[in-house]
């Protein structure tokens with residue numbers, strides 16, 4: 001889905017480094033919001049640290065009438081999804097040479113790093129003994145990694161984090177060296193560390209390495225993170241009717257891609273708005289992203305349909321029950337509705353470009369992210385409420401996330417905002433390659 | 444013990460040695476035999492020679508000569524006789540079995556029998572005479588229909604719960620909660636009262652513990668190996684020192700038997716004895732879990748390890764408390780254990796007219812394991828009718844509150860959450 005007529009090579013280097021060299025009250029305001037969100041979360045989280053997970057609304061499934069996994073796990077999946085989708089899109093841009101999206105490729109990579117961090121935070125606050133994450137996990141790794149899907153998960157997330165960071169570091173060296181005269185002197189030690197040992201001769205090697213990393217990311221996409229280990233956390237457990245089954249992998253991946261495009265749209269639009277980057281990230285980029293959003297939404301909806309139909313037509317009792325409850329939950333339809341809306345809008349603007357409005361697209365992207373988070377939390381919670389062992393159905397129990405849990409979602413959003421605010425002051429968040437062809441740069 | 448011939452053979456490691464020393468048998472003999480058994484396996488030592496070497500000392504040590512095992516005199520064994528090897532193997536197999544049965548009917552407790560079994564295993568006897576060493580042909584006949592009579596070596600703790608006997612008095616739950624210092628609502632033993640389709644207004648009961656599955660999903664998914672199966676007796680336990688509290692075991696268990704410690708335990712650490720918490724391997728697996736860690740029924744691991752006295756080995760708190768003879772706990776590999784015997788006797792006690800109906804099975808008693816089709820191989824077997832998917836939980840004759848229990852743990856936890864965790868759970 002290439003978009004014609006996107007050529008940002010006319011944009012100069014000053015525009016590219018504008019975020020680093022400017023400072024505004026709006027920046028301060030955004031910083032305050034981010035820190036405020038994080039503050040609210042830390043305030044609530046300190047209670048959890050003091051009293052334990054009892055301050056959440058989680059409980060035991062079975063005779064306990066609750067769910068042991070809830071919003072924390074739902075949000076964990078959501079962040080991993082955004083991260084995974086982000087890196088796939090950026091890799092696709094590099095691998096397939098989709099130059100149109102080059103201005104947002106690095107934003108997608110940064111979003112991946114930030115989102116993976118948030119996923120990590122959710123693991124940390126989900127477990128009962130975060131103090132043991134290192135002491136218990138490391139010694140157990142060699143013997144448990146072939147067994148526990150949770151261990152696969154931790155392994156793959158770490159691997160992806162390292163891969164993405166390497167990828168970023170390699171491409172940043174190139175930019176930092178060439179833009180050094182426009183970067184602030186007080187960060188000199190950091191820049192020399194980033195570019196240590198850099199010579200122009202490495203460019204070619206790095207380019208090839210980046211290509212291979214991108215290739216690896218694309219190849220591994222259907223297996224790792226949302227293509228594999230995350231859905232396997234659930235789909236491999238036959239005890240829960242709503243979880244088990246082979247469709248979870250594709251379904252999770254579709255959610256990851258949908259959420260990631262929505263996330264990139266929001267981040268890119270924010271930068272464009274804040275720094276007057278109309279030329280650097282032109283409207284056509286967003287129009288292209290909107291088409292991707294529509295396309296991934298369609299796949300997401302298609303996979304939901306697959307699950308609902310197999311769940312109600314002539315399904316085994318428990319699966320049927322789980323599906324019936326799912327489709328009678330109003331919140332599920334809110335989530336689906338938001339994604340349907342995104343799809344319709346994307347396709348409508350593709351047919352009638354004059355309908356396209358960036359603000360509307362951002363609004364719709366926020367809706368999509370809300371929808372995918374909701375769907376994921378419902379998936380986790382309702383899965384646990386309809387086990388095959390049906391005798392517990394008599395135990396009443398409803399799960400509504402507590403303030404502590406909800407604040408964590410806000411807190412991690414704050415973390416992502418803070419991350420972008422800080423990083424954009426240090427390195428160019430759009431690559432030099434976006435505005436200058438290689439030859440030009442070297443010339 | 445050192446090997447004088449280099450490092451080709453593993454020596455008996457410390458743990459095994461301690462096990463050997465714990466038994467009242469000669470640890471050096473065991474260690475020596477174990478090494479030589481490896482040589483036999485490596486074809487460096489003939490089985491006949493192995494046998495000759497240890498015959499007398501074994502007889503002296505285990506005093507099995509007056510048992511029903513025929514051990515041929517080594518001097519009469521002809522090393523060239525091809526059948527001799529078979530006979531020797533048979534003899535050793537018999538020896539292994541005899542060791543396991545030593546004291547079965549004697550005054551000796553099952554615990555020491557268990558240890559002898561372990562000693563025999565350490566001695567390498569099982570490996571030499573594997574065919575003969577398998578106990579329990581008779582057990583199969585007794586419990587065959589239910590699947591899971593006596594099979595395999597060693598101890599396999601399990602239960603037979605007779606639903607026809609249970610009257611829903613909740614005494615087992617109370618006993619369990621007290622013995623393990625459980626927090627309110629953490630009902631490791633849980634008694635369902637339910638009505639089922641086609642059974643009218645009749646209320647049925649299903650006491651549910653951890654099923655201590657032989658192929659347990661919970662141990663597979665645990666990322667850190669905290670949830671594990673104890674090899675010596677098949678107990679599924681949680682190492683409270685390692686568990687990170689991810690609750691993956693809880694969501695993978697098909698039976699919903701796990702209870703996480705969401706807040707401070709009701710009973711503080713200072714009031715729980717180490718004896719009840721640390722098992723015979725030195726791991727913290729017993730009594731209620733500390734905060735942030737997973738707990739569930741342990742089949743009273745402290746009792747099985749003899750920490751509450753030898754007479755409590757092979758018993759559980761719930762079984763002891765049950766006045767209706769519904770819960771039977773014991774070694775499923777032992778045909779004479781309480782769960783196997785009860786099933787056999789109960790079956791024999793039910794009318795079954797096979798003279799008029801020659802095609803009938805050997806008995807008319809219905810047994811089941813919970814969701815056996817999940818492939819978890821539970822070690823709890825029920826006598827009675829399995830609840831159908833349409834079974835519905837109802838109020839039982841005894842209310843949980845009346846005996847000081849909480850049914851719906853979420854209520855306790857929600858109160859705790861509302862009070863910012865000020866309350867315990």
Ligand code: SF4
Nearest residue numbers: 653654656659661696
């Ligand atoms: S019943 Fe559940 S907790 Fe117990 S062993 Fe089986 S799977 Fe594990």
Ligand code: SF4
Nearest residue numbers: 665686687689690692
């Ligand atoms: S809660 Fe503890 S025992 Fe259960 S899977 Fe997690 S680490 Fe293992």
